[in-house]
Amino acid sequence: MKSIVILGGSFSGVSTAHRILKQTAKTGPVKIILVSPNTHFYWNIAAPRALVPGQVADDKIFQPIAPGFSQYPASQFEFIVASAKNVDFVAKKVVISGSAGNKTLDYDFLILATGSSTRADTPFKTLGSTEATRDALHDFQARVKKSKTIVVAGAGATGVETAGELSFEYGQQKEIILITSGPTILEGAIASVSKTAIDLLQSLKVDIKLQTKIIGSAQTPDGRQELTLSDGDKLITDMYIPTFGVRPNSSYAPTKYLNTDGFVMVDDYLKVKGVEDVWAIGDVSDLEPPQFMFANKQSAHLAKNIILILSNKKPLPYKSGTRGMGVQIGRKAGTGYLGSIKLPGFLVSMLRKNLFIDNMGPTVTGSAF
Known part of the structure; x- marks a missing residue:
């Protein structure tokens, strides 16, 4: 029986574990060990709306991981709440650290799916544990509720959706300012x-x-934030929400396998360059932007290739997906594109109106795959 260790309990790790386990009837049993510092899966796609008090209940975006895998026998699946500390790709060993201390896992195959974090430690991504992420989200909600002026910095999809959600909810009650260094x-x-x-x-x-x-x-004596802008102006705000910049969660990996920004370098088969039997997918990989649609496509392809390899067949090269984006702006409008085509606003809004929250349960239980 092959031992497959998957590091990371966000979308890439959970979906790949289910996809492989559901296909092992073709190959014979494998043992998957899923390692994550989080007890719960976090549907962070909905974070911009969850920052608004009363909009998204905790159980709509946090769901325990372990029960989702109860359908598989213990001989085929194990979930360990721990963080990866270091990996020896030659000896095929991973050192993890959890509440019981350090532990070394041996593997036949290793999948790196540890995702990314925000540089400002905001709850748009997980923050080291489910408790830390939930607490940060509650703190943001409380601060949003009492703030009269909120500055959102960074105008990528997260910043735009956050500004839209706040403004849709509060209208003229609060001043929402979106700041970006770019020309648009x-x-x-x-x-x-x-x-x-x-x-x-x-x-x-x-x-x-x-x-x-x-x-x-800088914090003012009354607890507000004084922001210094590039044009020399000062801006006083009750709340400052930075949304720009992510860093890959790759500190456990030897630096020779990372690019200058810390992302794991992979080849056309999603394999870590220069290593046997190790793959990296999702946000931690250097292949595609850290977006849900790319993580989903990579997960499906890697699971297919793992099954092929277990069946003594050749794996297939990965074909990068078409670039695109969809953003929900408020709760009734949206915009987006796929390739060079602008998508109809009503279509984007229809698809994203609930920020795919209904997909969380089927993802965690595996019924989506």
């Missing part, structure tokens, strides 16, 4: 999508400041 919002999107996003945010009374950087932040 949603940089990298086709121009018409960026323009539509600006129009939708402005219709919600979001104050958008383009080509502006926040170069300093």
